[in-house]
Amino acid sequence: MNHWLIKSEPFAYSWDDFVKAGRSVWDGVRNYQARNNLKAMAEGDWALFYHSNEGMEVVGIAQVAKEAFPDPSTDDPRWVAVEFVPVQRLERPVTLHQIKADNRLQQIALIRQSRLSVMPIRPEEFDLILSLSQNEDA
DNA sequence: GCCAACGTTGGC
DNA sequence: GCCAACGTTGGC
Numbered sequence: 506m507n508h509w510l511i512k513s514e515p516f517a518y519s520w521d522d523f524v525k526a527g528r529s530v531w532d533g534v535r536n537y538q539a540r541n542n543l544k545a546m547a548e549g550d551w552a553l554f555y556h557s558n559e560g561m562e563v564v565g566i567a568q569v570a571k572e573a574f575p576d577p578s579t580d581d582p583r584w585v586a587v588e589f590v591p592v593q594r595l596e597r598p599v600t601l602h603q604i605k606a607d608n609r610l611q612q613i614a615l616i617r618q619s620r621l622s623v624m625p626i627r628p629e630e631f632d633l634i635l636s637l638s639q640n641e642d643a
Numbered sequence: 644g645c646c647a648a649c650g651t652t653g654g655c
Numbered sequence: 656g657c658c659a660a661c662g663t664t665g666g667c
Contacts, residue, residue, distance in 0.1 A: 620664050
């Protein structure tokens with residue numbers, strides 16, 4: 506199974522909104538690279554939920570509940586949406602600052618390609634970020 | 644609020 | 656097909 510990281514501006518859609526709703530259709534993606542990542546997701550895959558702009562931290566884990574289908578927010582057949590459900594909130598958010606400070610995480614797209622909103626993440630990097638959420642001084 | 648990165652558009 | 660102009664994202 507693959508691992509991912511999805512970004513949302515908490516202004517527009519926060520982790521709390523997500524938990525309250527119980528599920529979320531991830532639509533409106535208009536970037537080919539992000540779209541291709543959405544298409545590559547399989548049901549059951551895990552994704553880190555990241556707050557961009559405000560917060561700038563990984564706050565929770567989401568799971569793919571429905572694989573790519575035509576984006577309901579447009580008639581344009583090029584775009585797809587994916588449905589997520591919340592799995593759990595991180596004990597402590599993992600900040601972008603922490604991620605940037607960790608030598609082992611320098612390759613992740615979050616740092617290398619800051620504008621990409623849906624990106625793959627290696628399993629060991631995924632696990633490492635989770636472990637950072639449990640380690641005060643990491 | 645500014646600016647860097649980068650994707651898209653349109654003129655040639 | 657190239658590239659300048661422009662728009663958007665997101666960190667600072």
